[in-house]
Amino acid sequence: MMQRVPLALLRAGMVLAEPLRRRDGALMLPAGLALTERHLELFPVWSIEAAVVETADGPPCDAAPPVSPDDPPPDGEALDAARELLAARFIHADLALAPTAVLFELALPRAAALFAAHGPSALALPCPLPEASRPPQPEAPPPGPMSVIESDPKLTSLPDVFVRINEVLNDPNSTAREAAEAIGKDASLSTKLLKLVNSAFYGFPVKVDTLSRAVTIVGSRQLTTLALGISVIALFKDLPGGLVDMRSFWKHSIACGVVASTLAGPEAGGEVERLFVAGLLHDMGRLVLYRNLPRHAAYVLDTARREGMLLREAERAWLGFDHAMLAGMLLRKWRFPESLEKAVRHHHGGLAHMSMPMPATVHVADAVAGALGLGSSGEIYAPPLSPTAWGVVGLAPERLADVAAASTAHIEEITRAFLPDEA
Known part of the structure; x- marks a missing residue:
């Protein structure tokens, strides 16, 4: 059976019964894919309002969604003061542009909280040196x-591992095994890559504990690109x-x-x-x-x-x-x-x-x-x-x-x- 489930009731682990498409028809996710927490976070960004998922005999979504209380609104005085101080940081940004105005309003609650906790100095622009x-x-x-x-x-x-990873990335005939071997020569880099692949950013349902498995799941060229970028940090x-x-x-x-x-x-x-x-x-x-x-x-x-x-x-x-x-x-x-x-x-x-x-x-x-x-x-x-x-x-x-x-x-x-x- 299948059921169209609204966004608020979708849960990680549900399996798509139909391909998921945006309003303009662009394919976002294929049928048969199990949803992850990462997918659920991105659905509002993609303007996804519902999805058709596989169900058992009974409706799977009869429970109310979990409710988390909203943070209390900032104090009015702190909010007004924070707005004025925050505006100084936006002097080069055009607040008449709709997305910039939205970003200002998104930044305001945090600014108000900083003001309330630490006073105006938390938001003031750094003073030039004497x-x-x-x-x-x-x-x-x-x-x-x-x-x-x-x-x-x-x-x-550059370090040998950096050069080798770059060679693998620039070689269209390189294999997944070569990618894993090149990355694996740097233990610190391998650890950071696996932490990234296992983070909620990717949202894989099972732990990825080896580079070869990471290459298989993420893709050889994609993982090699990540490795190349992350390796720069050490420089x-x-x-x-x-x-x-x-x-x-x-x-x-x-x-x-x-x-x-x-x-x-x-x-x-x-x-x-x-x-x-x-x-x-x-x-x-x-x-x-x-x-x-x-x-x-x-x-x-x-x-x-x-x-x-x-x-x-x-x-x-x-x-x-x-x-x-x-x-x-x-x-x-x-x-x-x-x-x-x-x-x-x-x-x-x-x-x-x-x-x-x-x-x-x-x-x-x-x-x-x-x-x-x-x-x-x-x-x-x-x-x-x-x-x-x-x-x-x-x-x-x-x-x-x-x-x-x-x-x-x-x-x-x-x-x-x-x-x-x-x-």
Whole structure:
């Protein structure tokens, strides 16, 4: 037997009796698939209102859905004060744009809670350093982006495991066994990958305890792409102190990857993993700057805060290039897939690049993560959202609440898995 079940009554473990399609007819999930918690989280994002599932002789959905009490609304005074302080962080974002206005309202309850718990200082923009403590403007002009890359041995002489994984990914004839063997040479990387595959982000109903099984379930090229992206994290463990909080940096990067994957949905196929890795690495250029040009980076950070500029605009003004260009050039040197390199290089791109699906999706994900305060790579303002990119993503503004809800728990879980030893 089969039964059409409304969204509120769907449960993990139910099996689809018919293919699940969006209103526009796009196939989302095939018949015969057992639903997972991850699917249920994404259904509101896809505007799924019901599904036809297999049933036993009796109706399976006669119980009421579980009820969780809503959090109490913020105090009115705290809410008003938080709104005013939060507006200062959105000065570069167009609140007349519907999705930006929705993101502001989504950020407001957390801002009000911070205000109520810690006062105005929790929301105030960081003050510029006193003039006497201001980083001096470097006397020498900055080198070009490729010179920065080539001056760093860690970026040019990569670990053997990184090189081998890249070779497998770029070889169309590589096998699943070769992928598992390449990844398995790094125990830390293997552990992180298995934690990700077993997280609620993927929502597999049984534990995946070996790399060979992970390759079979996730896909050889998809898992290799994930491995390549995750392996980059280990390259940036020796940055000068005081420029960036590394846990906050990677939390923002992971948030961008998770949101990008959520925005894409399963119809993107193997691109879901590439979007996650593009989000994970989208601000990597800043880490290169922090390590290799610390004096220039410190001056740029201070200038951006002192003059109320977006950090990327300060980078362009004082360095002649920004972190996105630098990261894109590095990924090209590393022979990353071209679509991934372009998504990173152009996530702050102009009109033409915002018309491309992967850069547009990473751009929107970065805007969501920045607006909601999910970590930071150094930027203190909510980034502006490109209307063109938003149009390419094709999401109704009111669905952003579902995207945020479907992403937040996974961001914390993946951050703990990737950075278990970080404070």
